[in-house]
Amino acid sequence: MNFASDNWAGAHPAITQALAEHSGGFATAYGLSDIDRRVEERFCEIFEREVAVFFVATGTAANSLSMALANRPGGVIFCHAHAHMLEDEGGAPEYLTGGARTHGVDGALGRVGTEALEKAIRQFPAEFVHMGQPMAVSITQATEIGTVYSLDQIAAISETCRAHGLPLHMDGARFANALAALDTTPAEMTWKRGVDVVSFGATKNGCWCAEAIVVMDPGQARDMPFLRKRAAHLFSKSRFIAAQFDAYFRDDLWLKNARHANAMAARLAGHVEKSARLRLAWRPDANEVFTVMETATAEELKAGGVAFHDWPAPYASLLGEGEMLLRFVTSFATTEEEVDRFGQIVA
Amino acid sequence: MNFASDNWAGAHPAITQALAEHSGGFATAYGLSDIDRRVEERFCEIFEREVAVFFVATGTAANSLSMALANRPGGVIFCHAHAHMLEDEGGAPEYLTGGARTHGVDGALGRVGTEALEKAIRQFPAEFVHMGQPMAVSITQATEIGTVYSLDQIAAISETCRAHGLPLHMDGARFANALAALDTTPAEMTWKRGVDVVSFGATKNGCWCAEAIVVMDPGQARDMPFLRKRAAHLFSKSRFIAAQFDAYFRDDLWLKNARHANAMAARLAGHVEKSARLRLAWRPDANEVFTVMETATAEELKAGGVAFHDWPAPYASLLGEGEMLLRFVTSFATTEEEVDRFGQIVA
């Protein structure tokens, strides 16, 4: 019963199988082989438009290089106050952008609030160099806490971005989970709502290490090959990422994996709701379930072989005396049986 | 007959097999799992000492982060005038070190010359800030042009480094090929000769993307976890690199692959020597053969289905009128039959 993180899971057998299929023969290095090109075209089909695609291998690289593309000196990135980019990337966005700052914006349930965003941007008067200049807005879809922006919410944020001349980035480390939750298409969830660049994550959803920076307007992507190389993120045997994506998109594996993970989260949430000893911190939309319980219950779960992370700050206000907030993450590798064993323990 | 580069080959079946074996189950993310630890220990055995090991996925990352570890403001890196780090890494060493410069040092047959190195370092007087300060020396083993430093040559260079208080880095993108060529041990070829940090490459020798930064004195590696994260090179599912190394070291696969590649290069060189139309530019030590021929012969090879790169600058002085210099690279995937078909064409 491992709900620690979707990146604790390994790779889906179809991904491994794809690597085996592509391991023979010779292919042009550095992203110029046939399979690289074919997968790039597949992205265009999936996004229903010409897009520029750049493979990298970590979500942090995808986010940081997306920001580097938007780069402005003294730049300020607006993202949720608890975004991965702000809290968990060890200074990479700052480093790979030459010192841009991440400015936390408040918002309920892990989503950047439109009014709070407007207010935050207005704090930076044009041409007042001392505070730096707004550079980009980044939203995380699905969010860090398992919720999802609705299409209207994305559109509202992009409207604010347009008004201030700022590009909108989507950190899609759990893109597929959000897509499945909204039952929509990549086009609807991104450029049709004004998203300019996506960190398209596949690692957490069944790949070993496959992420893509998808730039909706290829004309804006001119410098990306050099940004990626300069950060040492261009792979010689690039086909090993392409092969992962090839399998990922084949027969809708990516959507199946995401739907499965979401369903497992919903099932787990159901067990939480039925239990007298647990309560949901908030309703999960995607594949993360945040649950409040007493320390003793948490200990019992641990003793019972359940792996999870506790998630203290910044939601302490939700907790009563002696209570903890725990995060349970599901993935393609989670089984109904595991979830139900969890249910038995907490029943 | 693909001799374009050893990074045009895919992955050895044993590497792919290892990924399949490790794809199931859950493992702690970000390099803290059992297999990560076990492979790190394996490196210690192989190097016959306690070393600090950091997995990355591109050789450029290994080189650049090694330099970042040595970092000094206004720093100058001394390497061969045609080193990969100087000519082929798109500014990554400069970027990831905050602007260090790569200073090309001459030397015959792709090797940094000891006297030229001494002279180059002396051009930078202590405390003369305008020119920057010496920061590190980097040698490539095997070199960019398929030659290998002898153990004595390495020792001589490290002596110069010691005299100037500079760390010695080895770009080991083709470490195994050099090791096989010298028929020595990793310890003898590195720290016993004064090497401080190694970019230990496995990608070109049968892995998908497996490189390790090996720091001989773990006490010097304190900042590396942060340097790696800051550059977005820490992998969540780190075990997929560890698994590659696990298979790479099992049953001496790495040495077998390297010996095979070197033997194929020697066989190819033999065909060159026998041919009246070709000549060796220099004797190959490892898995690259540089050959001089007339343009017509090169065209004939291409027409015959042989893939290779031409290698114009900076060896033009070796060429007669109408001649070209071509590079042929062998790998674990090269077959005797391919090499001999090449031999038939040029015979």
Place this chain on the structure above:
Amino acid sequence: MNFASDNWAGAHPAITQALAEHSGGFATAYGLSDIDRRVEERFCEIFEREVAVFFVATGTAANSLSMALANRPGGVIFCHAHAHMLEDEGGAPEYLTGGARTHGVDGALGRVGTEALEKAIRQFPAEFVHMGQPMAVSITQATEIGTVYSLDQIAAISETCRAHGLPLHMDGARFANALAALDTTPAEMTWKRGVDVVSFGATKNGCWCAEAIVVMDPGQARDMPFLRKRAAHLFSKSRFIAAQFDAYFRDDLWLKNARHANAMAARLAGHVEKSARLRLAWRPDANEVFTVMETATAEELKAGGVAFHDWPAPYASLLGEGEMLLRFVTSFATTEEEVDRFGQIVA
């Protein structure tokens, strides 16, 4: 009646006179001349110990390079939530440190709170790379809002720094004002209380552009000449900064200027206290007076020829309906007559 900022004042006549005196003749460039050396020695006398001194010309450079000296990858700088370094330096500390982040720490009256600092540092577990690593603590003396740390408060903060192995930096843009307010010595206010590096500002106190980075342990300053050069902050005619400091220290000009500015602030605060229409936001220690008044009064002042800045965020909670918070800054150039004319308007 210009109370906009102490950097709106020009230069003290003695400073200008010193530049005239030193403008003739030839002197070794780049900080190696006799006067540079002599002024460096003067700093040692003033600090009662051997210190390393580096002239720069902006406070932002002094702060940013001080941080660059402390640099750790993924580094986090702890300073007050409203510190200049965090709010007003346009990304320079981030840029010149390769992406370090400034982490705001709360504390009453502009001072970093010792407990809040301890708590903030503890949020960064050792070796947890995702959040980066603590790198330095910076306090501003006098603070951004005209208060001053007591010697005991400085000692308490430095104790926390020691406990966590962090260097303590003092942003002394208004060093002399703080010194005058405490009626103490530079040694007592810095290294005797555990301060490691000082941005020693003279610009706001009567110079044109004279700042010095003072490193208490010269052995820690090895890289600073290169850091300064790399950031393009080494002056060829460095004596023009040295000459400013020469005059600044002669006959205690610096202390006289600071005492005068502080006295003018106290006099202005007296007028505020006597006025029925104004109140002090807090008691000023140095040369800045923060005053609450109604918008109409502020307009009246403006109409009467008084220059000042309003200071909205983040002290809104101090304000009643229709009230504003205004900042009045005094300097060496402020006259009693000006202050008293202000007093007449608000009486």
Place this chain on the structure above:
Amino acid sequence: MNFASDNWAGAHPAITQALAEHSGGFATAYGLSDIDRRVEERFCEIFEREVAVFFVATGTAANSLSMALANRPGGVIFCHAHAHMLEDEGGAPEYLTGGARTHGVDGALGRVGTEALEKAIRQFPAEFVHMGQPMAVSITQATEIGTVYSLDQIAAISETCRAHGLPLHMDGARFANALAALDTTPAEMTWKRGVDVVSFGATKNGCWCAEAIVVMDPGQARDMPFLRKRAAHLFSKSRFIAAQFDAYFRDDLWLKNARHANAMAARLAGHVEKSARLRLAWRPDANEVFTVMETATAEELKAGGVAFHDWPAPYASLLGEGEMLLRFVTSFATTEEEVDRFGQIVA
């Protein structure tokens, strides 16, 4: 008899006088005061067009920030192989551009050769990320060795720049000396010949520390205020630089100073030509005279109280056995009497 460097001279009395005149009263900080604006307009008059002007205080800052404005990731700057930017700026251009590299281009007499430039740029094929991408061309006017580009030579280089879509920067640390040598106007020597950005130096020609980045097309300068602030090069009391320029341009002081320095160099060169023991390494155009003599003669000069720098590499091929190459620099502060005393010694 100090011919060590034009930056060993202090400031012209008129410059010092201007600082005195402007030292009283209050002025808006950070470059927004009346005098800042007035001097910016003066630059427009001098350049006969609307230009964007940014004051800084070191030539290295002017050069590095000019390059930062042109910035492209993985960028390569083409300049003369012995340009200041490449040899003497301690990594500042590299640092402030995020790792751009300076690529030395050969050319006779200190000038970038047009053909060599074309050839150098062509070494970087479009979209070949491994080598980085061309980013800018920089020429030094007057050159490091006292020669000057003719207007036609500048035009020829800018034509090459246009052909490759590269901006052309002029390092004008000795701009006035070149202008005086060519007896032309700033407009003719810059934008009318295709120069896009100038580092307009005044420090070496009689100021304390006054440099300006002049961007010919203000529309291209949008990010410069943030670049300058981010590098900590925005001055609070910016008027002290403006005041220097104010005096510099008044009554053609700048041209008078430059003509004087050039005349002194010509006079000194005349003494060299008349001497049997010395010879000119090449004919000086501006205010630097490079002279070949035997070591004994150099020692005699030193003993006689003449200050100069020897200039060993890279002109060793000009020297006979036992000969040295020495540089003599004149400035506004050089007197005829000094030059003639030099003449007497070498006669």
